[in-house]
Amino acid sequence: MQTEIKKSRLENLFIDGTIDDETVANIEKMLTRKKVEKLHKYKILYNEKRDAWYTANPQDYNKRIQRKTLGELLDALKPYYIESTSTCLQDIFEEWLDYKRTITDSPNTICAHRKHWKRFFDGTDFFQIPLQEIKVSDINSWANQLIKKYNLSSHAWQTIKTIPKQMFEYAKDHGYIATNPFPELRVTVKFRQVSKPTSETQVYNTDEYHKIIEDLWKSYDKKHEPRFLSIVCNFLMGLRAGELCALRWRDLDMKKWEISIVQEMVHMNAAELSNPYYDVYKASGQIVILPSQEGRKGVYVLLDHTKTHTERVIPVVHKAQEIFKLLKTNAPDAKPDDFIFGYGSKYLNLRSINSILEYACKHISTDVKRSHKLRKTYASRLNAAGLPLDQIRACLGHSNTATTLGYIYNPLTPEESLSIMEKAFSS
Structure with a gap:
């Protein structure tokens, strides 16, 4: 009865504007916890070794209920003592x-x-x-x-x-x-069966690979924009699209010819990003909103980590080295924090990668395979060349080889595959 009287007084204070709704909620929670503590007939104890509070289950004395704090424990006891609500x-x-x-x-x-x-x-x-x-x-x-x-x-x-x-x-x-x-929960119905897609839809074969690279070089020679060479580089590095966009000159070691993959670009809902919860991340630089995106529903942001929250270092093969040397020569004033594939005030983004691919595929009259297929092509070509699976996994940044196996397809043309088969049975 006392709790109900206190809550009634609380409501009057809220109506008068004396306290805000958050304070009301906190006080109501405190009153409810006190009521539960009074009704609970078993001792509530603190286990110093586990740094947790525990007590007997009201419906089964031989079972324990344990929580990190006393408040959380009282919240867990609430359903046993407070009348059922319609909360759903x-x-x-x-x-x-x-x-x-x-x-x-x-x-x-x-x-x-x-x-x-x-x-x-x-x-x-x-x-x-x-x-x-x-x-x-x-x-x-x-x-x-x-x-x-x-x-x-x-x-x-x-x-x-x-x-x-x-x-x-x-x-x-x-x-x-x-x-x-x-x-x-027990699922008894059958799930839709998903067959592994064909290589034709998942990777660029040898002919497509060479033709696309040739076309991208022509586009670069004509417009001198690094974005065209970003696709060529990713055939040689197999990065996630967001990782490719986020590459800066500071990530590239041109002495050891290694590149560090430490962050990524993602596309975020602007309304979600405006939630005050993210203010601390924006203030600390963990989330950086890229410029010139005012008024858009979705915005590109830089995160200070990769998708898997792990950093990796991958070797830069000779063909990629030549591209980076060319880009560096053409941008002698580039600062360490500048994007490698930026051009002028613009930066490479996720949409532009797919646009460039569409542009090149149209030129060579082949079906478009989106940016993630570059990553699968990279993995498949390394596998076809005999690189150990675990090294491919490390280059891709996967935590296990089972995931990497899902990226492996046949990147060869039908003629190349047949030639290998003929050799296998030639003796």
Whole structure:
């Protein structure tokens, strides 16, 4: 009764404008925690060795509930003592997303979550069921119907499943539910089978490779813009498109002929980037918004890390060395922080890479394969030449060779492949 009276007084203070809504929320949380602590009949103890608080489960004395702080422990006990509410997954999505921002370094992850939320989950029946009423059978029914409705592959399901999975974990950790039923999910329908694409669609074969490089050199000789040679270089380095765009002269060691891959360019939703949460990253230089993009819905930014948050050093082969020497000669005043493939006030971006590829493919009358196919072509040519798989993995910046194997295709022409087969059976 006292808690309700205090909350009533709190509401009056809020209405009068004496305190703001954030303070109200914090005080209400404190009052709720005090109420839970009073109702809980078992001792709450601190384990110094584990640096955590724990107590007995109200429904099973032999089980423990443990959390890092006393407040988090009381939040976890809340569902056992406070009457059921109608809070649903739909209600806590934004709250969970704010929390997710604090535990990821990738703004694009947040953008992807919001995109998947709008497409698959927002406003659907399952996400409006009160959390405390959701049964395992509800989760099973929802998940299997979703997979059938959108004909999802296993990979696509694993990607979008992240959202409800982590939301249930968040709901349990923050006291919305006492137990998390999501781990008991069982998928019984069949996923859409995905066959490995053909080499013709994934890599440039030997003829295409030589013709594109020849065409790009012609474009460079005509316009003298480094962007054309960026594609030639990436056939020889196999970088992610964002890594290629972010290359600066300081990354290139022209004595050892090695290049350090330390950051990348990404395309971000401007609205997401305007969230105050990212202010500290922008102020520290961890996120740098590139110039001349005012008023755009999407903007190019530089991150101070690569996709995998690891740096790597790759050798620069002779043909790439010649290109870098030429670019350096043509830009004698270039500073260490200048982009290698910049020209004038412009910088190479993700869209321009694909535009250059489209331009060249049209000239040589071949199907366009997007920028990521340069990376696969690089890996496939190294593999065909006999370079050990683990070295290819290291050059690509993969954490395991299983991922690298997915990049390996046949980069040879049909005639070249047949010639090798003939040699194999010639004796």
